Amino acid sequence: MFNRSFNALCETDEQRNLDLYPSELQTEIDEVNSWVYPNINNGVYRSGFAQSQQAYDEAVVALFNHLDKVEEILSKQRYLCGAVLTEADVRLFTTLVRFDPVYHGHFKCNKKRIVDYPNIWPYLRELYQMKGFGETTDLEHICKHYQMSHKKINPFGIVYIGPELNFHEAHGRADKF
Numbered sequence: 001m002f003n004r005s006f007n008a009l010c011e012t013d014e015q016r017n018l019d020l021y022p023s024e025l026q027t028e029i030d031e032v033n034s035w036v037y038p039n040i041n042n043g044v045y046r047s048g049f050a051q052s053q054q055a056y057d058e059a060v061v062a063l064f065n066h067l068d069k070v071e072e073i074l075s076k077q078r079y080l081c082g083a084v085l086t087e088a089d090v091r092l093f094t095t096l097v098r099f100d101p102v103y104h105g106h107f108k109c110n111k112k113r114i115v116d117y118p119n120i121w122p123y124l125r126e127l128y129q130m131k132g133f134g135e136t137t138d139l140e141h142i143c144k145h146y147q148m149s150h151k152k153i154n155p156f157g158i159v160y161i162g163p164e165l166n167f168h169e170a171h172g173r174a175d176k177f
Contacts, residue, residue, distance in 0.1 A: 003087070020087040028081045032088040036080075039066035041095045048107025048153065056108070064111045067120065074119035078177035089127060096124045097137055100163050102146045106153060115165065122171040134167060 003021040043063035050056035080088040128134040148157040
């Protein structure tokens with residue numbers, strides 16, 4: 001629906017012609033989304049809001065198993081579904097960009113950081129540097145929102161400093177693929 005329904009509101013042909021859900025990749029995009037959402041996008045929340053050790057352990061193990069799956073995919077191709085940016089990449093970006101600044105510490109998703117993945121970290125930087133990603137991401141607001149609003153997790157609303165991340169560092173993904 002969002003891929004075409006709002007085209008009349010687009011200001012440029014470039015925006016109107018953007019196709020993040022191309023028909024030839026829809027099956028693959030849907031397959032990727034079928035495991036990214038429950039295990040990564042929602043996995044960080046299942047970990048962070050777990051109310052038992054077993055629930056936390058299950059969520060964190062699934063989360064990192066699927067981040068490892070993403071790492072493997074991105075070692076062989078530029079984007080999740082091949083050579084073109086798709087809705088699957090946009091969906092994953094929203095979690096990846098918050099991971100090290102928030103989810104790693106706040107939600108105890110601390111087995112690894114995104115910067116520790118040799119393919120995911122450059123991929124995240126590439127997305128961040130694309131038009132429409134980085135300039136619409138307010139990490140200060142993101143950090144304050146999470147760390148000040150979840151009083152059961154952080155009762156005093158203390159916002160920790162860091163980590164220092166350089167999303168503008170060269171990513172090299174275009175040269176690799």
